[in-house]
Amino acid sequence: MPLQREISGEPIVDMLHVGLHYDDGPEIMTDINLSLENGSFHFLTGKSGAGKTSLLSLMYLALKPTAGTVTVFGQNVAFADRDEMALMRRRIGVVFQEFRLLEHLSAYDNVAVPLRIRGMGEKEIKRRVGELLRWVDLEKSRDKICNTLSGGEKQRVAIARAVINRPEILLADEPTGSVDDDIGGRIMKLFIELNRLGTTVVIATHSQDLITQYPYPRIHLENKMLKIFPAVRRKFDEA
Amino acid sequence: MKPKINLKPHMHEELPLHKEGANVFLKIMTAVSVFVFTLMFSAFLVLDGVAQNWREGMDNTLTVQMMPSEEALPKKEEDARRQKVLAFFENLDSVESVRLIPDEEMQKLMSPWLGAKADLSVLPLPALLDVKLKAEASPDFEAMAAELAETAPYATFDNHRLWLGRLVKFASVLRLLALIVLLMVLTVSALSIFYAVCTSLGVHREIISILHIMGAKDNYIAAQYARRSFDIGFGAGLVGMLLGVSGILGISRVASVLNTALLGNLSLDTLDWFFIATLPLWSALLSMITAWLSVKRTLRKMV
Ligand SMILES: Nc1ncnc2c1ncn2[C@@H]1O[C@H](COP(=O)(O)OP(=O)(O)OP(=O)(O)O)[C@@H](O)[C@H]1O
Ligand SMILES: [Mg+2]
Numbered sequence: 138m139p140l141q142r143e144i145s146g147e148p149i150v151d152m153l154h155v156g157l158h159y160d161d162g163p164e165i166m167t168d169i170n171l172s173l174e175n176g177s178f179h180f181l182t183g184k185s186g187a188g189k190t191s192l193l194s195l196m197y198l199a200l201k202p203t204a205g206t207v208t209v210f211g212q213n214v215a216f217a218d219r220d221e222m223a224l225m226r227r228r229i230g231v232v233f234q235e236f237r238l239l240e241h242l243s244a245y246d247n248v249a250v251p252l253r254i255r256g257m258g259e260k261e262i263k264r265r266v267g268e269l270l271r272w273v274d275l276e277k278s279r280d281k282i283c284n285t286l287s288g289g290e291k292q293r294v295a296i297a298r299a300v301i302n303r304p305e306i307l308l309a310d311e312p313t314g315s316v317d318d319d320i321g322g323r324i325m326k327l328f329i330e331l332n333r334l335g336t337t338v339v340i341a342t343h344s345q346d347l348i349t350q351y352p353y354p355r356i357h358l359e360n361k362m363l364k365i366f367p368a369v370r371r372k373f374d375e376a
Numbered sequence: 377m378k379p380k381i382n383l384k385p386h387m388h389e390e391l392p393l394h395k396e397g398a399n400v401f402l403k404i405m406t407a408v409s410v411f412v413f414t415l416m417f418s419a420f421l422v423l424d425g426v427a428q429n430w431r432e433g434m435d436n437t438l439t440v441q442m443m444p445s446e447e448a449l450p451k452k453e454e455d456a457r458r459q460k461v462l463a464f465f466e467n468l469d470s471v472e473s474v475r476l477i478p479d480e481e482m483q484k485l486m487s488p489w490l491g492a493k494a495d496l497s498v499l500p501l502p503a504l505l506d507v508k509l510k511a512e513a514s515p516d517f518e519a520m521a522a523e524l525a526e527t528a529p530y531a532t533f534d535n536h537r538l539w540l541g542r543l544v545k546f547a548s549v550l551r552l553l554a555l556i557v558l559l560m561v562l563t564v565s566a567l568s569i570f571y572a573v574c575t576s577l578g579v580h581r582e583i584i585s586i587l588h589i590m591g592a593k594d595n596y597i598a599a600q601y602a603r604r605s606f607d608i609g610f611g612a613g614l615v616g617m618l619l620g621v622s623g624i625l626g627i628s629r630v631a632s633v634l635n636t637a638l639l640g641n642l643s644l645d646t647l648d649w650f651f652i653a654t655l656p657l658w659s660a661l662l663s664m665i666t667a668w669l670s671v672k673r674t675l676r677k678m679v
Contacts, residue, residue, distance in 0.1 A: 199589055219676070220593050227591030237586050239390055246388040253390075254592045298590075 147211055148172035149306060149337050150196055156204030157191060165191050167361045169205070173339070175305075178332045179365075180348050181341040183358030189341040190234055192358065193308045196339065197231045198222055210305070227255060230304030232312045234341075236295040240284040244275055247283055248297045255302070269297045272327070274320070288315040296324055300331060307331060309340045313347065325351065390587060391580050391597070393604040398572045402605075406612035407619070409565045410659050413558060414620025414652055420554040421648050427547035430540050431514065440465065440505035440524075440533040458503055461531045464524060465505065470513030477504040507533070517541040566666045573601055573670040577678065584675070598671035602664045609663030613656035621652065 150173040157166045165188045173179065183189050194200040195207055198214060207214045210225055217225065230251075238247050245266055252262045270279050273293040278286060283294065292315045299307060307328065313321040325347070332338045339356070342348065348355055352368040393399075442461055444454065458476060465474045477485075482501065490499075509515070517538050524531055577584065584597055628643065644652075 197589055199585070223588070223591050223593040225591075226589055229591075231589055237582070239583055239586065241392050242388060242390065246390075249388070250390060250587070251590045253388075254587065254590055254596055 147175075148208075149175040149210060151208040152195070152202075152205065153208075154205035155195065155202045155207060157188070157195065157200065158203055164361055166358075166363075167204075169363050171356065171363060171365075173306075173337055175337055176332070176335055178329075178338045178353045179340070180351075180353055180355040181339055181358070182343070182348065182355055185343075187358040188361070189358060190310055192356075192363075193231075193310055193339065193341060196306065197229050197308050198226055227251070227302070228305045230299035230302065230307045230336075232292075232295050232299045232307075232309035234310035234314075236291045238283045238291055238294055238298075241282065243280045243282055244286065244290070244294045245270065245279040247294050248301055250298060251302045265301060266297075269301055273297050273323070289317070289320065292316055293320065293324070296327070300327065303331065303334070304336060306337045307339070309338070311341055311343065313342070313344065321347075389600065391576075391583055391600050393576065393600060394607070396576060396579075398576060399604075399608060402568065402572055402608050403612040405565060405568050406609055406659060406663065407616035409561045410613045410616025410655055411620045411623070412561050414617055414655060415623050416554045416557045416561070417652065418620075418624050418644055418648070420551055420558070421644055423547045423551040423554065427544050427551065430544050430547070436509045436511060438465075438505075438507040438509065438533045440507055440531055441502040442505070442528070442531045443502050444500045445530065457528070457530065458505075461505060461524075461528045464527050464531075465507050468515070468520070470509055470515035471507055472510045473508045475506040475508075477506060505531075518545075562662075566662070569605060569663055569666045570670040573667055574674055576601070577671065577674050581678075584678075594672055594675045597675065598668045601671045602668040605663040605667035606660045609660035610656050613659030613663075616659070617652065617655045620655075 150171070152169055152171040155166060155169040155171075156164060157169075158164045169192070181189050181192065191200065195202060196209065198209065198217075201207070201214060210228065212221070212225065214222075239250065242250075248266045248269060249262050252265065267276075267279075270276050273296060275290060275293055275297070278290055281290075283291060286294065292312065296309070296312055299309065309328070312328075313324055316324065328338050328340065329351075340347070349369050354368050355366045357364045357366060440461060442458060445457070449457075462474055462476060465471050482504065486501070518541065521533070521538055524533070587597060624644075
């Protein structure tokens with residue numbers, strides 16, 4: 138079975154002539170064009186400050202482009218009202234670089250947030266969150282308040298929160314930065330599994346290992362521009 | 377299957393609103409507002425009752441007396457003076473009929489003092505006018521008196537009416553004042569809630585941004601504020617209402633030594649008490665709605 142689903146039709150994320158700058162700051166991106174096919178898997182690389190987080194923010198609709206158009210799920214972001222944006226965001230899972238957990242809540246409650254936002258019943262939430270916490274090996278820490286967790290534990294909570302609702306798009310910013318290789322491998326397996334089920338994945342990373350280890354193309358940001366490199370490792374090399 | 381009741385609904389509150397420092401301020405502010413509201417509301421009702429009482433105390437007739445002039449005038453001129461006052465009252469909108477009390481009647485009225493045979497024409501007795509007011513009229517007696525003084529300075533009407541009229545006016549000014557205080561309390565409370573919400577949204581900007589990115593609508597966030605405000609509005613409202621009721625009871629105990637004949641019935645009726653008892657609920661609802669609208673409005677501007 139191929140890792141990447143063969144999918145035709147409209148791209149799930151489409152960026153056309155996108156430019157971006159923060160308030161009075163300098164341009165971070167100019168004339169970016171990028172189409173992500175539904176079900177694709179990409180790494181996102183670039184030096185620190187190249188704009189990886191910013192590019193992901195455009196995709197998870199936390200930023201609007203200052204030039205050009207961003208289309209997600211076939212909808213032009215510029216024309217979506219607040220509630221439409223909320224509904225689109227529910228279909229996107231995000232792992233933030235600095236986790237951005239709700240520090241006063243337990244690991245369990247953090248992972249439950251996206252489900253509560255959707256108005257899911259507590260019983261179903263308990264089942265789903267329990268299962269996922271087991272998967273990321275956080276069962277013992279489920280009732281610990283987040284600001285008492287270690288960096289690696291926080292990262293796994295952040296990942297669990299991003300995938301709990303089986304998002305259609307998963308955007309992960311350095312998701313394996315604070316965990317050991319063993320857990321890093323598990324996390325990648327989780328992402329690959331989600332991708333196999335149809336989720337479009339973009340992972341921003343500094344890790345050369347990750348890029349060489351997995352057969353996915355790479356979006357590279359440099360000098361406000363974007364290039365796409367094919368996978369380093371070819372698919373049939375996969376063990 | 378029995379639905380599981382969440383006994384600690386704030387345990388997983390995403391916005392830690394029930395632990396906010398501003399809550400103490402909001403609680404005190406709400407309690408004080410409801411306390412003042414309770415007192416002012418009952419003051420309003422009581423004043424309304426008192427004014428009503430006084431208004432009813434004024435019957436629908438006026439007695440006008442016209443002093444005879446110092447030097448004896450010919451009968452014709454004396455009649456003209458009387459006619460002038462008669463015309464004055466006849467031309468008033470609030471007057472239904474005016475009747476000059478004829479001399480024979482005067483004679484009868486005076487006979488117990490002066491004897492039936494007395495010749496009134498030699499005495500400088502005032503002439504009397506019986507003025508009947510329209511049933512629904514509530515004329516401005518002050519103005520009427522002033523006007524009459526100008527037209528015919530020798531004529532006056534019973535000043536007990538004037539005095540009652542002044543009291544009624546005073547009561548309605550007080551009532552208006554109570555109403556203004558009520559409105560001010562409401563406005564200040566709403567503004568306090570609005571600014572507390574704005575500050576809180578600023579403090580929790582990061583959490584709100586996270587919730588938004590996870591797909592929370594503004595309503596989801598507004599609901600958390602609404603819930604908090606309802607809780608505070610109800611709890612503090614209950615305290616304020618109980619304090620207010622103690623205040624009313626205290627005041628009415630003091631007031632009971634006053635002349636009830638003058639003030640009339642100072643108590644509130646059952647419906648008024650019922651409304652006062654529901655004040656915590658109103659306070660909760662108003663706090664909730666204010667918070668909800670404030671959040672929605674502020675978030676729309678916050679991006
Ligand atoms: N909120 C912000 N306000 C102003 N400037 C910002 C903001 N966020 C990022 N920038 C600027 O935008 C540029 C790109 O930042 P971004 O965080 O996207 O880079 P990055 O590739 O994710 O870096 P890193 O690998 O260190 O995470 C940087 O120059 C940064 O200073
Ligand atoms: Mg970054």
